Amino acid sequence: MPYRLDNGLRVLALEDHTIPTVSYYTFFLVGSRDERPGRTGISHLFEHMMFNGAKKYGPGELDKVMEANGGSNNAYTTRDVTVYQDWFPRSALELIFDIEADRIRDLSFDPEKIKSERGVVASERRTSVDANNFGVLDEQLWAMAFLAHPYQWPVLGWMSDIEHWTMDDLKHHFEMGYSPSNATMVVAGDVSADEIFKLCEKYIEPIPSHAPPPPVTTVEPEPLGERRILVHKYAQLPIVMIGYHVPQTNNADFYALNLLRTALYHGESSRMYRRLVDQDQIALDVSAFAEPAFDPTLEVIVAQPKQNVDPQKVEKAMYEEIDRVKNAFISDQELEKAKNVRLVEFYTQMQAINGRANTIGTYEVFFGDYRKLFDAAKNYAAVTKEDVQHVARKYFGENNRTVATLIPQAEEPKTEEAKPQEKAKP
Structure with missing residues (x-):
């Protein structure tokens, strides 16, 4: 069974001592299905914001510190989840926990950074959807296929929504989506389960949880025709x-x-x-x-x-x-x-x-x-x-x-x- 911290985070550890490396995944159970009209694309924004600095590791420092210690990272957003991936040598294990705790607990909401990332995701939408024939057709397909369920709106969001997210929108989404109780962590590699659980108790467990995204109760009606x-x-x-x-x-x-x-x-x-x-x-x-x-x-x-x-x-x-x-x-x-x-x-x-x-x-x-x-x-x-x-x-x-x-x-x-x-x- 997953080890569960007092704040609700679920933790899974897999020991493999073949080589001295570690993979660290965090699955946050928040994606575009947890948005609403006017806030579409906001989950994808946080995929970017999570790399833009927090209280201890400021803007640009996360990547610099991780790369200086032989590590790398990535992330992706879907309709259902936002997933963060870290790959690093065993020697950086505790450092990575410190970095992850910092951005989950104290992510920066600097207005200038938000403005910059708003522009980045808007540009990404123009490139991968508006200027991409497969992208625009896929977006229109999902918008047509779902009449009621939130799978109908795009992961990247509608441009008008990207332009109008408010600070309150961002903080509310982060509070519910990035609550430890709304996440599952998987650590695999040259580690022991006991040390992973102890590091979680030291760095992650003190982070308070909040109410998760409300359940999606809408059921898509059965189609009545093509x-x-x-x-x-x-x-x-x-x-x-x-x-x-x-x-x-x-x-x-x-x-x-x-x-x-x-x-x-x-x-x-x-x-x-x-x-x-x-x-x-x-x-x-x-x-x-x-x-x-x-x-x-x-x-x-x-x-x-x-x-x-x-x-x-x-x-x-x-x-x-x-x-x-x-x-x-x-x-x-x-x-x-x-x-x-x-x-x-x-x-x-x-x-x-x-x-x-x-x-x-x-x-x-x-x-x-x-x-x-x-x-x-x-x-x-x-x-x-x-x-x-x-x-x-x-x-x-x-x-x-x-x-x-x-x-x-x-x-x-x-x-x-x-x-x-x-x-x-x-």
């Missing part, structure tokens, strides 16, 4: 994105859905690649992904049609391949290959201490118990062809999908800042 959106934008080629509603990560169908996705989309020998790219030669590439999620989410399929190919032709071919799985079992060879791909991916991730820390945290946070990772191989092995067909029929129907298509325009239109499009009723 939803569609067209995006007209300067581009060389069209893009087709299809989002199917699928269950949250800890659902019993997780493993069958992963194997279906692998059989259809993983690699050049997958069904969809062979059909669209090799056989029909109507697309340059096709892929699919589904991120870990606390709530029912989307599996997103992305295809890039070739020049002068009607996107609807590509779309039609994809539906035909999905229908094939619904109407007939995948072969034993396809199922075995999909299982092997997933198991190799899983065991490769578990070889290095960084991958272990991330996997342990992911299972603890999204599956509800890190020990479930020990059953991953068994759960994949138990999936049958009937299970794969069952999830194909259950989740990949016409009424359960949202289709977003980017139609190229010859010239870049001169318009004001892009705004979210209105949703069409199904």
